[in-house]
Amino acid sequence: MTVGPARTVVALLEKLHxxxxxxxTAFNEGQYVLWLGSGISRDRVKNVAELLTSVVEHLRVNIDIGDDDCEYRTALNEVLRLAALRREELDTLDFSTTFTSWPLRERIVSTLITNYSQVLDVSVGDSNPDDYLVWTALDVPNTYGAPDLVPDVEHYCIAILMLEGLVSSAVTANWDGLLEKALAELTPAFESRVRVAVKPDDFRNAGPSIEIIKFHGCAVRARDNQGEYRQLLVARES
Known part of the structure; x- marks a missing residue:
């Protein structure tokens, strides 16, 4: 007989024993490393669908309607090409109206989700940097790196597990600094106890008992030190 998932706290605790x-036993001995994804921050920062909506709308709103060679129009057409729309469908799109009002919006977003790294790699003219869509269209410093973001219950629970010594290391693909913020709120000794590693040199800081490895980069550090950390934000195909 197939055993169903635990639906209550009592049932879950029973299964753990x-x-x-x-x-x-292994978890309580600190034998596990946490692998953290976007789910822990979903109620605090944009998900991929919202991210892509922001990109399309940013390109659309910056189009010079009177310029057929507008770099934003060219970039938007390239993004829409990745959405695999037919020519007759492309012809129905009205760039003068907001993206959220387009009849094909849901289909465009759902298709782009599987190609988001290619979308973010689209260049916007020759004068803008290669990461323009990541840094400017998504406004990474003021969204994922915004100083007023508040940790959610997931961040605090993970922080408690780390401070209690049950988990010494967490690997995360998230740009935000919400776990670090939760840890900083819960311990006055954050600087001496927590190591946040984004680039190779960050591993040279010996001593801290808690380690957060951010292999896709960190929006907070990129905001505060753009020259050193902006290039480490991983999202583009290249």
Missing amino acids: TAFSGFN
Whole structure:
């Protein structure tokens, strides 16, 4: 007989002492590293669908309607090409109206989600930097790196596990600094206890008992030190 998932806290705790007792013991001994994804920050920062909507709208709103060679129009056409629209469908799009009002918006976004790294790699003219869509269209410093973002319950729970010594290391693909912020709120000794590693040199800081490895970069550090950390934001195909 197939055993269903635990639906209550009591049932989950029971499984941790029976079917998953081996995992429970190993976790309590600090044998696990946490692998963190966007789910822990979903209620605090934009998801991929919202991210792509921002990109399309940014390009659309900057189009010079009177210029057929407008670099924003060219970039938007390239993005829409990645959405695999037919020529007759492309001809129905009205660039003078907001992207959220387009009848094909949901289909465009759902298709682009699987190609988001290619979308963010689209260049916008010759004068803009290669990461223009990441840095400017998404406004990374003021969205994912915004100083007024507040940690969610997931960040605080993970921070508590780390401060209690049950987890010494967490690897994350997230740009935001919400886990670090939760840790800083919960311990006055953040600087001496926590190492945030984004680039190779960050691993040279020996001593901290808690480690957060941000292999896609960090929006907070890129905001505060653009020259050193902006290029480490990973999102583009290239």
